[in-house]
Amino acid sequence: MAETLISYDINKAPEEQDIKPHNRWHPDIPMAVHVKPGDEFRLECCDWTGGQVGNNDSANDIRDVDLSKVHYLTGPVSVEGAEPGDLLVVDILDVGPRQDQLWGFNGVFARENGGGFLTEHFPEARKSIWDFHGxxxxxxxxPKVRFPGTIHPGLIGTLPSRELLETWNTREQALVDTDPDRVPPLATLPYEDTALMGDMKGEEAKRAAREGARTVPPREHGGNCDIKNLSRGSRVYFPVYVKGAGLSVGDLHFSQGDGEITFCGAIEMAGVIDLKVGLIKGGMQKYNISSPVFQPSQVDPQFRDYLIFEGISVDEQGKQHYLDAHVAYRQACLNAIEYLKNFGYSGAQAYSILGTAPVEGHISGIVDIPNVCATLWLPSEIFEFDIHISDSGPTIEIGDDVDTSTAS
Incomplete structure (x- = not known):
């Protein structure tokens, strides 16, 4: 078993941990632990909210999550010999839930608190709790849905250099300035009040908190990529921007559909992850790499049968867009939701299924003007009944006595 370098007590707040996590990106966050190339080690992680969501039947906690606090990341891990310009090689040896917390949650965020991919159709907070059985x-x-998880870290990356941090903050501020009052905002900018900068203290921590980039998006260093296939057996090549690399990880998911469309769209969990690290000296220049390269696992669940739903670059109001993949994938998701409603699922339940189950999202065509063809591949084997199209038509399988939980 890999040595546990950082433990996490789920009965304590992030600020009370022996080795504090961080919820911002900044080059001056002190390294929490040190390893050498070739080392194998284990890190424990809280869920991305730091314990703000409970195992209950109310979505009030989803409605009230303070998104200025997330994500809580374990690390940074310093790798001996890592210098700017190198590639950090990270093997995901194993990843899974904590044995003392065998459940996770999926949330549909309210429009006022970040929303989701289909906010206009699902503007209110919703939550579903998922239990783990191996x-x-x-x-x-x-009800009547069961599937194996592609367990993976939603967020993993290296610390940025000061120059890279300034680039992020400048370009994201410029985007927000185009529509500063938009709800939800166009980007999440630095916010000192709720920043947790690892074990930084005093004025140094306050300064870094004012500058630290939020963890919401993916960027050149990795970050919140939400690639569901980065499960046990995957490898990632990360650009190194600071001495020691500063690898951090969190936002563990038991399962997720491509796109994580409900925003809190995976099955979020607290868990553990085993990693092995290596270095390719000067690898960024050798391979002309400025963003991570991912090598997926060979052990993900394999499904044999799918229903594939198409979407094109025409929105719900019938407006034609030019080669817009966002609009096209949105339509594919909406078409799948409408289909699942034929079997008795509510729209919110169907939305949650697409966010949590290992659905495949594809850009099937992107050159045929004016429409992108995006497709959503729904594995039929996750259902305990037949969802295929037949002459007899759909049969109601789900009663109205259960639904995703709502906020009161």
Whole structure:
């Protein structure tokens, strides 16, 4: 078993941990632990909210999550010999839930608190709780669905250099300035009040908190990429921007559909991850790499049968867009939701299924003007009944006595 370098006490707040996590990116965050190339080690992680969401039947906690605090990341891990310009090689040896917390949650965020991919259709907070049974998961809020998880870290990356941090903050501020009052905002900018900068203290911590980049988006260093196939057996090549690399990880998911469309769209969990690190000296220049390269696992669940839903670059109001993949994938998701409603699922339940189950999202065509063809591949084997199209038509399989939980 890999040595546990950082433990996490789920009964304590992030600020009370022996080795504090961080929820901002900044080059001056002190390294929490030190390893050498070739080392294998384990890190424990809280859920991305730091324990703000409970195992209950109310979505009030989803409605009230303070998104200025997330994500809580374990690290940074310093790798001996890592210098700017190198590539950090990270093997994901294993990843899974904590044995003392065998459940996770999926949330549909309210429009006022970040929303989601389909906010206009699902503007209110919703939550579903998922229980873990070995590699399988099921939910009391979404009956007759059971599937194996592609367990993975939603967020993993290296510390930015000061120059890279300034680039992020400058370009994201310029975007927000185009529509500063938009809800939800166009980007999340530095915010000192709720920043946790690892073990930084005093004026140094306050200064870094004013500058630290939020963890919401993916960027050149990795970050919140939400690639569901980065499960056990995956490898990632990260650009190194600071001495020691500063590898951090968190936002562990038991399962997720491509796109993580409900925003809190995966099955979020607290868990553990085993990693091995290596270095390729001067690798950024050798391979002309300025963003991570990912090598997926060979051990993900394999499905044999899918229903594939198409979407094109025409929105719900019938407006034609030019080669817009965002609009096209949105339509594919909406078409799948409407289909699942034929079997008795509510729209919110169907939305949650697409966010949590290992659905595949594809850009199937992107050159045929004016429409992108985006497709959503829904594995039929996750259902305990037949969802295929037949002459007899759909049969209602789900009663109205259970649904995703709502906020009161």
């Amino acid at each position: 590699i399988y998961t099921s939910s009391r809020h979404i």
